[in-house]
Amino acid sequence: MDDETHAPVTVIGLGLMGRAPAGALLAAGHPTTVWNRTTSKADQLVAGGARLAPTVDDALVASPLTIICLTDYRAVHDLLGANDVALGGTTLVNLTSGSSTQARDTARWAGQRGARYLDGAVMAIPSTIGTAEAVIPHSGPEEDCQAHEPTLRALGTVTHLGADHGLAALYDVAGLTMMWGVLNAWLQGTALLRTAGVDAATYAPFARRLAVGVAGWLPGYAEQVDRGRFPAEVSALETDARAMAHVVEESEALGVNAELPKLIKAMADRAIAAGHGGEQYPVLIEEFGKPGNG
Template identity: 60%
Template sequence: MASQTNSDVTIIGLGLMGRALAGALLTAGHRVTVWNRTTAKAEELLARGALPADSATSAVNASPVTISCVSDYQSLQQAFAPVADELDGRLLVNLTSGDSAQARDMARWTERRGAHYLDGAVMAVPPTIGTAEAVILLSGSKTAFDSQRPVLDALGTATYVGADHGLSALYDVAGLSMMWGVLNSWLQGVALLATADIDASTYTPFAVRMAQGTVGWLAGYADQVDSGTYPPDDATLATHAGGMAHLVAESERLGVNAELPRLFRSLVDRAITAGQAEKSYPALLEQFGQESRTS
């Protein structure tokens, strides 16, 4: 085997995302070694010039950098357990989805074996990998991140979020919360307008304007959160509560599921009970720091 260079990369895990990652690295001119429990998934990549490995151990030994993207942390640990003695001095970039505790545990396991570790989250779908549209969040060693920028940048927009290995996972779930919040609220609106025979395509341009306008408030609201002061420059929580009551009542009257707006209202009602009626909407943050309650 030829000697390793900084352009050598190993990919472990060849699902849709793993194959996309390997393909982007090949396109960028890297020498890529691939391994997957199901060898058939490597065929297209081998035809493009990827090198096969017959085991996880030989795959890790082939490159100074190994990128893993498997189904879960249990699979990740199973793949790397036989390789534990081969990791010294290498970099493991883990793009397997999981939570922040799992990321920190994996970092400790890896670093005890003399390796460097970056935990990551892929905020993209496979067809966008290798383009600027694909955001790859990474946390852990800044030195390791900087030293492997050519590799990481080949995957998309590589974004370092901090030294805490759990940060990528936290950003990931926070981003998903934002995504599902927007999508579920849009669906609530679609259901409401459908009762008046307004289709989703007609409603959506208005929904987009509302979403974009709301996004414009976030920077100012973030300043309020960071300072711990909530001046009601636009509206008080009491005003929001009145609007939410209308949304709940209208949904119920029209036979549209009102669980989501009832949740909104319950959070605001609790904040008002806690004496925050005349504060701005971000004061609701305190409710997110409390255990959930059932009404």
């Protein structure tokens, strides 16, 4: 390929998350073509040097690489599925949020129309796009990711997850569960401490140290999950369940919502009933891997 250091690129979709990549590409020196249904959203980018394409087809042929960031996968199909839109010869990097099934289906759909396709996930807030702090994993053919890596690096940290187009969407969802899990645990603890007059700002540094400590357990716990064996090297699940009961009881006694600890304890109780009480906490992967009861 030609030198990709300042290769031209197209960005389709200029919501908050679409404008950020376009701005980062411009800042990195890439000739950038943009398109959005509401053209006024491109004004600031055009003032900064971007070219506003009059049509989607014009936007696609302007660059060998097109980054798409729309509301959902249906919008992607509706926009690019029009009869006059030519996809042949272009590489699409779809940063639209959706499911792993939608990602795989869209990869097949794009391939049938002659396009190369990478699916991506923006695991960052708009203000971090263009910095190493922005993690934007991609999945699909590795050669396509490598071919455009110099351009994609302008957006943040480039990570290729594998050839399965659905992996980026799955990592995105897995990341969301981590984010909400940590935040919900912190909010539960904060609610408890507020009953004693301890404010959130006082608890936050303590909670952060705990979160970092727990994160350090993950590699060892991952080995147990992957082996499918869960020796109680630190604590048995039945011991952890007693601590969970304590959290539930204290929450209820203080008038704090106990739904979250009750949910986790219910899962632990099922695992104990199935004979796993003497094993270590990661044995709960068996419960997390089952369909819900709701």
